[in-house]
Amino acid sequence: MSDRTTGPGTDPAPGTDPAPGTDPATETFVAHRNLLFTVAYEMLGSAADAEDVLQETWLRWVAVDLAQVRDQRAYLVRITTRQSLNRLRTMSRRKEAYVGQWLPEPLLTAPDVADDVELAESVSMALMLVLETLSPTERAVFVLREVFDTGYDEIAAAVDKTPAAVRQIAHRARRHVDARRPRRQVSAEETRAVHESFRRVLETGDPRALLEVLAPDVVMVNDGGGIKQAALRPITGAEKVARFLVGVLGKNKAPITVAPTVVNGGPALVVHLDGELDGILAMRVENALVTGLYYVRNPEKLTRAETETPLTLR
16 A cells, blocks of 8 residues: 555645655656646546546556656556546446536636647637547547647557557547538637627627627537526527527526636636626637537536636647
8 A cells, every 4th residue: 555645636736846755656646737637628528527537547646666667647648548538438328317418617728728729729619529429439549649649559558459440540530520620720819809799799688789790500509407597409590599698698687797718728708697607608710700609507517617727738
Protein backbone atom coordinates (compact mmCIF):
# COMPACT_ATOMS: atom_id res chain seq x y z
CA MET A 1 0.00 0.00 0.00
CA SER A 2 1.27 3.46 -0.87
CA ASP A 3 2.09 5.81 1.98
CA ARG A 4 1.28 8.87 -0.12
CA THR A 5 -1.46 11.02 1.32
CA THR A 6 -1.84 13.53 -1.45
CA GLY A 7 -4.17 13.17 -4.41
CA PRO A 8 -6.09 15.17 -7.01
CA GLY A 9 -8.42 16.56 -4.39
CA THR A 10 -5.60 17.81 -2.20
CA ASP A 11 -3.15 18.96 -4.88
CA PRO A 12 -2.43 22.67 -5.26
CA ALA A 13 -4.59 24.57 -7.72
CA PRO A 14 -3.95 23.73 -11.39
CA GLY A 15 -1.12 25.72 -12.85
CA THR A 16 0.67 26.20 -9.53
CA ASP A 17 3.80 24.48 -8.26
CA PRO A 18 3.45 21.44 -6.00
CA ALA A 19 3.90 22.06 -2.31
CA PRO A 20 7.39 21.50 -0.91
CA GLY A 21 7.99 17.89 0.04
CA THR A 22 5.61 16.31 -2.43
CA ASP A 23 6.92 13.12 -4.03
CA PRO A 24 7.82 12.66 -7.73
CA ALA A 25 4.52 10.92 -8.56
CA THR A 26 2.54 13.85 -7.19
CA GLU A 27 4.73 16.41 -8.94
CA THR A 28 4.30 14.64 -12.28
CA PHE A 29 0.56 14.28 -11.85
CA VAL A 30 0.12 17.95 -10.91
CA ALA A 31 2.30 19.04 -13.84
CA HIS A 32 0.04 17.20 -16.30
CA ARG A 33 -3.28 17.57 -14.51
CA ASN A 34 -4.74 20.19 -16.85
CA LEU A 35 -3.80 18.08 -19.87
CA LEU A 36 -5.35 14.96 -18.37
CA PHE A 37 -8.53 16.84 -17.50
CA THR A 38 -8.75 18.15 -21.06
CA VAL A 39 -8.32 14.64 -22.50
CA ALA A 40 -11.03 13.27 -20.21
CA TYR A 41 -13.41 16.19 -20.81
CA GLU A 42 -13.09 15.99 -24.60
CA MET A 43 -13.84 12.29 -24.43
CA LEU A 44 -16.74 12.61 -22.00
CA GLY A 45 -18.25 16.08 -22.40
CA SER A 46 -18.76 16.20 -18.64
CA ALA A 47 -16.51 18.00 -16.18
CA ALA A 48 -17.89 16.02 -13.26
CA ASP A 49 -17.11 12.72 -14.97
CA ALA A 50 -13.71 14.03 -16.06
CA GLU A 51 -12.87 14.80 -12.43
CA ASP A 52 -13.90 11.26 -11.46
CA VAL A 53 -11.62 9.90 -14.19
CA LEU A 54 -8.74 11.97 -12.83
CA GLN A 55 -9.32 10.50 -9.38
CA GLU A 56 -9.26 6.99 -10.84
CA THR A 57 -6.15 7.86 -12.84
CA TRP A 58 -4.44 9.10 -9.69
CA LEU A 59 -5.22 5.90 -7.77
CA ARG A 60 -3.63 3.83 -10.52
CA TRP A 61 -0.73 6.22 -10.99
CA VAL A 62 0.44 6.04 -7.36
CA ALA A 63 0.65 2.25 -7.65
CA VAL A 64 3.02 2.43 -10.63
CA ASP A 65 6.76 1.81 -10.32
CA LEU A 66 8.02 5.04 -11.87
CA ALA A 67 11.41 3.49 -12.53
CA GLN A 68 9.74 1.29 -15.13
CA VAL A 69 7.98 4.18 -16.91
CA ARG A 70 9.90 5.61 -19.85
CA ASP A 71 7.46 8.43 -20.77
CA GLN A 72 5.43 9.52 -17.76
CA ARG A 73 3.21 11.93 -19.69
CA ALA A 74 2.27 9.25 -22.23
CA TYR A 75 1.65 6.76 -19.45
CA LEU A 76 -0.69 9.14 -17.64
CA VAL A 77 -2.58 9.88 -20.86
CA ARG A 78 -2.91 6.13 -21.44
CA ILE A 79 -4.42 5.59 -17.99
CA THR A 80 -6.76 8.55 -18.44
CA THR A 81 -7.88 7.28 -21.83
CA ARG A 82 -8.66 3.82 -20.53
CA GLN A 83 -10.59 5.18 -17.58
CA SER A 84 -12.46 7.57 -19.88
CA LEU A 85 -13.42 4.69 -22.16
CA ASN A 86 -14.80 2.79 -19.17
CA ARG A 87 -16.73 5.88 -18.12
CA LEU A 88 -18.03 6.48 -21.66
CA ARG A 89 -19.65 3.08 -21.73
CA THR A 90 -21.34 3.78 -18.40
CA MET A 91 -22.46 7.21 -19.59
CA SER A 92 -24.04 5.75 -22.71
CA ARG A 93 -26.50 3.91 -20.50
CA ARG A 94 -27.20 7.09 -18.50
CA LYS A 95 -27.83 9.06 -21.67
CA GLU A 96 -30.39 6.53 -22.84
CA ALA A 97 -32.48 7.47 -19.81
CA TYR A 98 -31.74 11.21 -20.08
CA VAL A 99 -34.79 13.45 -20.53
CA GLY A 100 -34.56 15.36 -23.80
CA GLN A 101 -31.40 16.35 -25.63
CA TRP A 102 -27.97 15.92 -24.04
CA LEU A 103 -25.38 18.69 -24.42
CA PRO A 104 -21.80 18.83 -23.13
CA GLU A 105 -21.28 20.59 -19.81
CA PRO A 106 -20.23 24.18 -20.62
CA LEU A 107 -16.96 25.36 -19.12
CA LEU A 108 -16.01 28.96 -18.45
CA THR A 109 -12.58 29.21 -20.05
CA ALA A 110 -9.74 31.71 -19.87
CA PRO A 111 -8.87 34.02 -22.81
CA ASP A 112 -5.78 31.94 -23.63
CA VAL A 113 -8.06 29.04 -24.62
CA ALA A 114 -9.88 31.26 -27.11
CA ASP A 115 -6.52 32.45 -28.46
CA ASP A 116 -5.49 28.86 -29.20
CA VAL A 117 -7.56 28.19 -32.34
CA GLU A 118 -6.92 24.45 -32.33
CA LEU A 119 -7.85 24.04 -28.67
CA ALA A 120 -10.89 26.31 -28.94
CA GLU A 121 -12.29 24.35 -31.87
CA SER A 122 -11.66 21.00 -30.19
CA VAL A 123 -13.74 21.94 -27.11
CA SER A 124 -16.40 23.97 -28.94
CA MET A 125 -19.99 22.93 -28.32
CA ALA A 126 -20.48 22.33 -32.04
CA LEU A 127 -17.59 19.88 -32.37
CA MET A 128 -18.19 18.14 -29.05
CA LEU A 129 -21.77 17.51 -30.10
CA VAL A 130 -20.44 15.88 -33.27
CA LEU A 131 -18.11 13.73 -31.17
CA GLU A 132 -21.20 12.39 -29.40
CA THR A 133 -22.11 10.58 -32.62
CA LEU A 134 -18.90 8.51 -32.57
CA SER A 135 -18.48 5.19 -30.82
CA PRO A 136 -16.42 5.30 -27.60
CA THR A 137 -13.32 3.88 -29.32
CA GLU A 138 -13.71 6.17 -32.34
CA ARG A 139 -14.01 9.16 -30.05
CA ALA A 140 -10.92 8.20 -28.07
CA VAL A 141 -8.88 7.67 -31.23
CA PHE A 142 -10.10 10.91 -32.80
CA VAL A 143 -9.39 12.99 -29.71
CA LEU A 144 -5.92 11.55 -29.17
CA ARG A 145 -4.90 11.71 -32.82
CA GLU A 146 -6.59 14.84 -34.17
CA VAL A 147 -6.57 17.00 -31.04
CA PHE A 148 -3.49 15.89 -29.13
CA ASP A 149 -1.43 14.61 -32.10
CA THR A 150 -0.67 11.36 -30.29
CA GLY A 151 1.25 8.70 -32.22
CA TYR A 152 -0.56 5.62 -33.49
CA ASP A 153 1.52 3.28 -31.34
CA GLU A 154 0.64 5.21 -28.18
CA ILE A 155 -3.05 5.29 -29.11
CA ALA A 156 -2.97 1.56 -29.82
CA ALA A 157 -1.63 0.91 -26.32
CA ALA A 158 -4.33 3.14 -24.81
CA VAL A 159 -7.31 1.57 -26.61
CA ASP A 160 -6.00 -2.03 -26.83
CA LYS A 161 -5.92 -2.13 -30.62
CA THR A 162 -3.19 -2.69 -33.16
CA PRO A 163 -1.60 0.38 -34.77
CA ALA A 164 -3.06 -0.72 -38.11
CA ALA A 165 -6.55 -0.91 -36.62
CA VAL A 166 -6.08 2.50 -35.01
CA ARG A 167 -5.17 4.03 -38.38
CA GLN A 168 -8.39 2.70 -39.87
CA ILE A 169 -10.47 3.90 -36.93
CA ALA A 170 -8.81 7.34 -37.10
CA HIS A 171 -9.57 7.63 -40.83
CA ARG A 172 -13.19 6.60 -40.34
CA ALA A 173 -13.70 8.96 -37.38
CA ARG A 174 -12.06 11.90 -39.17
CA ARG A 175 -14.25 11.39 -42.24
CA HIS A 176 -17.35 11.24 -40.03
CA VAL A 177 -16.45 14.41 -38.14
CA ASP A 178 -15.39 16.36 -41.24
CA ALA A 179 -18.78 15.68 -42.83
CA ARG A 180 -20.54 17.31 -39.88
CA ARG A 181 -18.28 20.13 -38.71
CA PRO A 182 -18.60 23.75 -39.97
CA ARG A 183 -17.08 24.04 -43.44
CA ARG A 184 -15.72 27.60 -43.13
CA GLN A 185 -13.49 29.10 -40.51
CA VAL A 186 -15.02 32.24 -39.03
CA SER A 187 -12.87 35.06 -37.69
CA ALA A 188 -13.07 35.97 -34.04
CA GLU A 189 -14.19 39.48 -34.99
CA GLU A 190 -17.10 38.19 -37.09
CA THR A 191 -18.15 35.80 -34.35
CA ARG A 192 -18.10 38.51 -31.69
CA ALA A 193 -20.11 40.87 -33.90
CA VAL A 194 -22.81 38.27 -34.50
CA HIS A 195 -22.91 37.38 -30.80
CA GLU A 196 -23.36 41.02 -29.84
CA SER A 197 -26.18 41.47 -32.36
CA PHE A 198 -27.85 38.31 -31.11
CA ARG A 199 -27.48 39.42 -27.49
CA ARG A 200 -29.19 42.74 -28.16
CA VAL A 201 -32.17 41.26 -29.99
CA LEU A 202 -32.51 38.49 -27.41
CA GLU A 203 -32.93 41.07 -24.66
CA THR A 204 -35.63 42.87 -26.63
CA GLY A 205 -37.50 39.64 -27.31
CA ASP A 206 -38.45 40.86 -30.80
CA PRO A 207 -39.02 37.77 -33.00
CA ARG A 208 -38.66 39.80 -36.21
CA ALA A 209 -35.26 41.09 -35.11
CA LEU A 210 -34.22 37.55 -34.20
CA LEU A 211 -35.01 36.41 -37.73
CA GLU A 212 -32.43 38.86 -39.04
CA VAL A 213 -29.55 37.17 -37.19
CA LEU A 214 -30.66 33.55 -37.54
CA ALA A 215 -29.80 31.48 -40.60
CA PRO A 216 -32.90 30.07 -42.33
CA ASP A 217 -31.84 26.50 -41.49
CA VAL A 218 -30.58 27.25 -37.95
CA VAL A 219 -30.75 24.32 -35.52
CA MET A 220 -31.26 24.80 -31.79
CA VAL A 221 -30.54 22.10 -29.22
CA ASN A 222 -31.81 22.56 -25.66
CA ASP A 223 -30.70 20.67 -22.56
CA GLY A 224 -32.94 20.96 -19.53
CA GLY A 225 -32.20 17.51 -18.14
CA GLY A 226 -35.83 17.10 -17.14
CA ILE A 227 -35.35 19.86 -14.57
CA LYS A 228 -35.88 22.99 -16.69
CA GLN A 229 -38.24 23.42 -19.62
CA ALA A 230 -36.53 22.45 -22.87
CA ALA A 231 -37.52 21.14 -26.27
CA LEU A 232 -37.16 17.37 -26.30
CA ARG A 233 -35.91 17.40 -29.90
CA PRO A 234 -33.76 19.80 -31.93
CA ILE A 235 -35.65 22.79 -33.30
CA THR A 236 -34.98 23.53 -36.96
CA GLY A 237 -35.71 26.72 -38.87
CA ALA A 238 -35.39 30.40 -38.00
CA GLU A 239 -39.08 31.04 -37.33
CA LYS A 240 -39.48 28.05 -35.01
CA VAL A 241 -36.28 28.90 -33.12
CA ALA A 242 -37.31 32.55 -32.72
CA ARG A 243 -40.75 31.57 -31.40
CA PHE A 244 -39.20 29.12 -28.95
CA LEU A 245 -36.71 31.66 -27.60
CA VAL A 246 -39.33 34.36 -27.17
CA GLY A 247 -41.69 31.89 -25.53
CA VAL A 248 -39.21 30.40 -23.07
CA LEU A 249 -37.52 33.64 -22.04
CA GLY A 250 -40.63 35.76 -22.03
CA LYS A 251 -43.26 33.48 -20.55
CA ASN A 252 -42.68 34.60 -16.95
CA LYS A 253 -42.43 38.29 -17.84
CA ALA A 254 -39.28 38.35 -15.70
CA PRO A 255 -36.48 40.82 -16.47
CA ILE A 256 -33.92 39.25 -18.84
CA THR A 257 -30.21 39.92 -18.58
CA VAL A 258 -27.95 38.52 -21.29
CA ALA A 259 -24.22 38.97 -20.69
CA PRO A 260 -21.28 37.93 -22.87
CA THR A 261 -18.94 35.26 -21.58
CA VAL A 262 -16.38 32.79 -22.93
CA VAL A 263 -17.44 29.16 -22.82
CA ASN A 264 -15.45 26.26 -24.23
CA GLY A 265 -13.03 28.66 -25.87
CA GLY A 266 -15.65 30.69 -27.73
CA PRO A 267 -18.01 33.60 -27.17
CA ALA A 268 -21.27 32.64 -25.45
CA LEU A 269 -24.07 34.22 -23.50
CA VAL A 270 -25.05 33.75 -19.88
CA VAL A 271 -28.78 34.30 -19.41
CA HIS A 272 -30.35 35.47 -16.14
CA LEU A 273 -34.09 35.65 -15.59
CA ASP A 274 -35.20 37.87 -12.72
CA GLY A 275 -31.63 37.84 -11.39
CA GLU A 276 -31.35 34.03 -11.38
CA LEU A 277 -29.04 32.08 -13.67
CA ASP A 278 -31.21 30.47 -16.33
CA GLY A 279 -28.63 28.96 -18.65
CA ILE A 280 -25.61 29.20 -20.92
CA LEU A 281 -26.19 29.78 -24.63
CA ALA A 282 -23.40 28.88 -27.03
CA MET A 283 -23.69 29.24 -30.76
CA ARG A 284 -22.16 28.43 -34.11
CA VAL A 285 -21.68 31.24 -36.60
CA GLU A 286 -21.32 30.98 -40.38
CA ASN A 287 -21.67 33.66 -43.06
CA ALA A 288 -22.46 36.31 -40.41
CA LEU A 289 -25.52 34.38 -39.22
CA VAL A 290 -26.24 32.05 -36.33
CA THR A 291 -26.47 28.49 -37.70
CA GLY A 292 -26.42 26.57 -34.42
CA LEU A 293 -27.66 27.30 -30.90
CA TYR A 294 -26.85 25.19 -27.84
CA TYR A 295 -28.76 26.18 -24.73
CA VAL A 296 -27.84 24.43 -21.50
CA ARG A 297 -30.47 25.02 -18.80
CA ASN A 298 -29.89 21.90 -16.71
CA PRO A 299 -28.70 23.36 -13.35
CA GLU A 300 -26.49 20.33 -12.74
CA LYS A 301 -24.41 21.37 -15.76
CA LEU A 302 -24.02 25.01 -14.77
CA THR A 303 -21.75 24.61 -11.75
CA ARG A 304 -18.70 25.83 -13.71
CA ALA A 305 -20.37 28.89 -15.19
CA GLU A 306 -18.54 31.32 -12.89
CA THR A 307 -15.12 29.73 -12.30
CA GLU A 308 -12.57 29.35 -15.09
CA THR A 309 -11.50 25.81 -15.95
CA PRO A 310 -7.90 25.49 -17.24
CA LEU A 311 -7.62 23.50 -20.47
CA THR A 312 -4.53 22.67 -22.48
CA LEU A 313 -3.29 20.47 -25.32
CA ARG A 314 0.20 20.19 -23.86
